[in-house]
Structure formats: structure tokens, C-alpha cells
Amino acid sequence: MKPVGYSYLDKHYKLILPKLGVEVYYDENAETEAVTNYGASSRKIIPKTRSYKDCPYEQMIEAIKYQGIRLHFFAAIFKNVDTTELSAFIKNKPNSKYNRVLWFLFEWLTGTKLDVPDLKAGNYINLFEEKYYYTLLNGTRDKRTRIINNAIGTKAFCPTVRKTSKILELGQTDVYETAWAKMQHVGDALSADIIGRSINYLYSKETKSSTEIEKESPSRQKMQRFLKAIKNAGYFQLTKEKLIDLQNQIVEDKFKASDYRKNEIYVGSVIKHFNFADEDVHYIGPKAKHVDSMMKGLLDTHDNLMIDNNIPPLIHATIISFGEVYIHPMDDGNGRIHRYLIHDVMKQREPEHNFIIPISASILKNQQKYDKTLDSISKPLMAMLDWELDSDNDNKVIINNDIDYMYRYPDFTEHVCFVYEMMETAISTELIEEICLLVTFDSAKKLLNQNADIPNIILDKIISMLISNGGSCSKAKRGYVLKHISVELLDDLESTTTTLIDDIKNRFQIDISKMMNKK
Structure with a gap:
């Protein structure tokens, strides 16, 4: 099998860049395109029905076609590229979509102008395809290449985010x-x-x-x-x-x-x-x-x-x-x-x-x-x-x-x-756990406060004791609680608090008692 795209370029320019999640290879024995496992990564196999071009500039275009624009690869490649050869390659088909993208990328990332005359006509095209990448809605037009630079960043710092099916779904969430x-x-x-x-x-x-x-x-x-x-x-x-x-x-x-x-x-x-x-x-x-x-x-x-x-x-x-x-x-x-x-x-x-x-x-x-x-x-x-x-x-x-x-x-x-x-x-x-805890605490405290005239600090202490124990008062703390409230009130309080805790657990699968014990 022969490497295609970034795998080819990595080898050709001796870059030793980290491999991508999916590498592309040409197999002259393959009948159809397929993706196979290759250890922790995958390989996309290009069949013999497609042509294979042993040329770095053709492979730059293959890289963009099959694997998208990987700016870190191109930044490394352009440090080693023969600008005379690249200029000649682009001049051969200056209006080609991928040649224009390659042309713009070189001049944008390196700040060096290629020996290619400005385009005088033709539609503007986006640098990054909106179908596959998050981009700016209103990019900057480059008159020379007639490329719209819709990258989210700048030459100095430009991250990418790919529109995977998972992220497209997540992106709909506010x-x-x-x-x-x-x-x-x-x-x-x-x-x-x-x-x-x-x-x-x-x-x-x-x-x-x-x-x-x-x-x-x-x-x-x-x-x-x-x-x-x-x-x-x-x-x-x-x-x-x-x-x-x-x-x-x-x-x-x-x-x-x-x-x-x-x-x-x-x-x-x-x-x-x-x-x-x-x-x-x-x-x-x-x-x-x-x-x-x-x-x-x-x-x-x-x-x-x-x-x-x-x-x-x-x-x-x-x-x-x-x-x-x-x-x-x-x-x-x-x-x-x-x-x-x-x-x-x-x-x-x-x-x-x-x-x-x-x-x-x-x-x-x-x-x-x-x-x-x-x-x-x-x-x-x-x-x-x-x-x-x-x-x-x-x-x-x-x-x-x-x-x-x-x-x-x-x-x-x-x-x-x-x-x-x-x-x-x-x-x-x-967020929801904290709100549920406060709702439970306040509801139980309201009942206690309406039926007992005791300091606020003791009210809080009694409610905390009950919630941390699942709504009931432990034997060890029962004596302390009964110094301040009646047995009848404690029974009502335990019943109410237990009901509140159980309701929260059933509706939100939240254990209020465990939360209180962590406070």
C-alpha cells in the first residue's frame, strides 16, 4: 500500500508529525473504498479504480480532499517546500478550487508571495468548507486568490473544530x-x-x-x-x-x-x-x-x-x-x-x-x-x-x-x-443537587419554625441532623432534639423530611442525605 495525503507528505518531507485518527492509503489490489482498523487508529483504503499521483503537490490536494485542512501539517510542509515548483504547479491550473486553497494557505501561513499572477475573474470560495468545520459567517476576501478566509482564528493562532455528528448535536444545546x-x-x-x-x-x-x-x-x-x-x-x-x-x-x-x-x-x-x-x-x-x-x-x-x-x-x-x-x-x-x-x-x-x-x-x-x-x-x-x-x-x-x-x-x-x-x-x-438540598432544608425548617419558638441556629442544627440521617433522628441525637421540641412535633418533622427526601430521590435520583453529610 502507498501512503496518500498527509501520510505521503509526512514521509516525503521527513516531518515526523503525529499520525491522524484516520490515515489514507492507496491499495492497487483493492476493489472498493473501505476503512479498516489499524491498531488504535484507522486506515481509509483507496481502491485501484482511483489514480495515484506520486507528486507532493498533488498529494497536498489529496490531503485536503480526504482529510480536510490540517493547518499544523501545512505550516510544517511549507517550511520545506520548493516555492518555484509550487508556483509552477498552481500556475498550471490557477482557477482550480484546490489549487487556489493551496495557494492561499501558503501565502497566509508563510507571509511569502508565490510567483503566480493575481486572479482577475471567478467566484469567491470559502477556505474551510462550512459542512465540515465551524467557521466565521463573514470571512475576509482575498482578491489575489479569490478565497474567503473564514477561519475562526488568525495566522498567529488558529484552532479548528470539526463538525462531527456528535458536536453538531451538542451545538444545538443552550x-x-x-x-x-x-x-x-x-x-x-x-x-x-x-x-x-x-x-x-x-x-x-x-x-x-x-x-x-x-x-x-x-x-x-x-x-x-x-x-x-x-x-x-x-x-x-x-x-x-x-x-x-x-x-x-x-x-x-x-x-x-x-x-x-x-x-x-x-x-x-x-x-x-x-x-x-x-x-x-x-x-x-x-x-x-x-x-x-x-x-x-x-x-x-x-x-x-x-x-x-x-x-x-x-x-x-x-x-x-x-x-x-x-x-x-x-x-x-x-x-x-x-x-x-x-x-x-x-x-x-x-x-x-x-x-x-x-x-x-x-x-x-x-x-x-x-x-x-x-x-x-x-x-x-x-x-x-x-x-x-x-x-x-x-x-x-x-x-x-x-x-x-x-x-x-x-x-x-x-x-x-x-x-x-x-x-x-x-x-x-x-446545580440541581444544591437547589434540591435547599428546597428540602427550607421546607422542613418552615414546619419546625411554625411550631417551635427556638433560636435559628438550633433550628438549622436540628434540620441538618434529620436530613443527614435520611429524615429521621438518630438515637444518639434524639435527647438533644427533644430538649427543644415535643415528641409529636419531632414525629411530624421526621415524616415530612423523609417524604421530601424520598420525593427528591424519585424525581431527580439525588440523595440529599449524602449531600448533607459532605457539607
Whole structure:
């Protein structure tokens, strides 16, 4: 079998780029097109009825036809291409759709003009096919190639999200509307007061969860600063200055930044052996010299998506938040900024919603899925990176090759699926659970308060005891409770609380007692 498209180009230009999920091969013995398993990936087999052209420029077109535009491949290829040959190839059929796409891609990604005269006529065509990719509704027209650049990003940073069947279905979901609809299922007991108290608790939980993901134990002051930042998400223009100000709010004083990082950075952990410790490096950020341009590209991408207003808000939030965490622009605080950005973008796109969906709490409970999602980009990238730690200089990382295109042009398709899943989990568990707990607590407390004249702090304590024990009062605590209320009232209270707990369990599959015990 002979490699086709990106597999061919990888071999021809000796790129050693990570293979795609589906590789394409030509089999002169195959009668029909087919997809076969190839270990953890797949191979698309092209039959003998199709022609095979042993030419890198023809194979660039085959790559686009069969596997779409993979910007990181083309960025690497164009560093090695013979521009005279490429110009001659395009000149041969300058009006061809794929030649024009190839022509535009080269000049856009390299900033170098090919020896090809401008087109004087012909319809404009989109760079990315809207059927397969999320794109800008109103792209920029390039008169020279008559291509509409509808990419969501810029040359400096341009992620892609493919329109898989799963994502097309997810993209129809408005997570805020879903959350609001589920809240209404609670019934007449749902009130503005309960929603407000739930939101206040969830803001605090989101703050705590976000720091726990980083395996940190921050000071109370630091937690309060991050809580304030989360509550104010969406109220400010997303700029470099805002990101630096945010970083200053959420890190210790000694780590406060005045600019993006100027040094190489890595994420790792220490593995302790019997008589020495070793550094396990999980991820290395792009070279510091590229951070400014990548972050400008990220913020320009955000502006593109805000103005265009075509891509679903949660996909927009995924692109910007994960873009930041892979660029890793700060020496400290990148993870918390990453999760803050999800809320910030969602609030900017849908400012009418005044409640939070605590995604960090869901991520914390699904840490392995989160790590796997991050690994979808970090592992191939790390396999390509030539690096070492300088043991004589505080284990600073040294990067020996420059693969900036792997950071500039990520595919966030898998990340979008993950964020939608975490949002759905946050709605179904964290948000609804907290509301159901408050409804149960308030209903039981109302009964007690109407029939007993005791201090509020004791009321709360008695109700908490009952809920945590499934609605009944334990023998150990019965004596304490009967000091304040009658046996008859306790019986009524137990009956009411048990009924409330059972109703919530039947309607929402939520165990209120377990929740109370975790408080």
C-alpha cells in the first residue's frame, strides 16, 4: 500500500508529525473504498479504480480532499517546500478550487508571495468548507486568490473544530436554557431566594474546585480573590491587560506578573525513588519568544468570534480557554485562568443569564477525562519536542527544536465534546443537587419554625441532623432534639423530611442525605 495525503507528505518531507485518527492509503489490489482498523487508529483504503499521483503537490490536494485542512501539517510542509515548483504547479491550473486553497494557505501561513499572477475573474470560495468545520459567517476576501478566509482564528493562532455528528448535536444545546428548564422541575418550591443562595454556594464551590484541580491548598485570601474574579466574569473586555490583572488577583504576591512569561515553562511532578527524586514532565509550553504573538492571536480569535456571533457560545468558550492553557502565558495561574475564561466567554456571549454552571466541580470529579482531553494535544506534541532539563540551573527546561505550529494550530474537536459533557454533568448534579438540598432544608425548617419558638441556629442544627440521617433522628441525637421540641412535633418533622427526601430521590435520583453529610 502507498501512503496518500498527509501520510505521503509526512514521509516525503521527513516531518515526523503525529499520525491522524484516520490515515489514507492507496491499495492497487483493492476493489472498493473501505476503512479498516489499524491498531488504535484507522486506515481509509483507496481502491485501484482511483489514480495515484506520486507528486507532493498533488498529494497536498489529496490531503485536503480526504482529510480536510490540517493547518499544523501545512505550516510544517511549507517550511520545506520548493516555492518555484509550487508556483509552477498552481500556475498550471490557477482557477482550480484546490489549487487556489493551496495557494492561499501558503501565502497566509508563510507571509511569502508565490510567483503566480493575481486572479482577475471567478467566484469567491470559502477556505474551510462550512459542512465540515465551524467557521466565521463573514470571512475576509482575498482578491489575489479569490478565497474567503473564514477561519475562526488568525495566522498567529488558529484552532479548528470539526463538525462531527456528535458536536453538531451538542451545538444545538443552550446549556443555560437546559439548566433553567431543569431548575423549573423542582416545582413551586423554587424561589428567587433559593436560586440566589444556590448560586452563592456554587460560586464558592467553583473557586474551591478550580484550585483543587491544580492540587493546591491556597490561602483564604487567595480563594476570596479568585471567588471575586469568577463573580465578575464577563464584565470586562478580554485583553492582555485584563488577563495580567486577573493573574495578579489569583496568585501569591511573589508570582504576580507584569507581562507574559519570558522563560520556557513546563508542567510536571516529582517522582521519588529510594535515594533520589526525578522530575516527571507532563507538558512543555511553546517557546517564550512565541507567547506574545500566540496570545495576540488568541485574543484576536476571541474578537472574531464575538463580532461574528455565529459559533455556539460554549464552543467559543472552549476554544479560548483551552487555547490559553496550552499557550501557558503566565509563570503561575494558567489553570485557574483557563477555567475562569470558560465563565468569562459564556457571560460575554449570554449576559442575560445571572447564574453560574460550576464546571470546575464536574472536572474535579472527572479528572481522568480532563487529563485525557489535555493529552490529545500534549502527548503528540511532547513526542515531537526535543527538550532537556538543565540540572545545573534549577532544572530549567531547554527546548532544542521549534515546533510552534503545533501550538498555533490545534484541533479542539475533542475538547468541545468534553466541555459539553462537563457542563451537562454540572447542571444535572452540582446545580440541581444544591437547589434540591435547599428546597428540602427550607421546607422542613418552615414546619419546625411554625411550631417551635427556638433560636435559628438550633433550628438549622436540628434540620441538618434529620436530613443527614435520611429524615429521621438518630438515637444518639434524639435527647438533644427533644430538649427543644415535643415528641409529636419531632414525629411530624421526621415524616415530612423523609417524604421530601424520598420525593427528591424519585424525581431527580439525588440523595440529599449524602449531600448533607459532605457539607
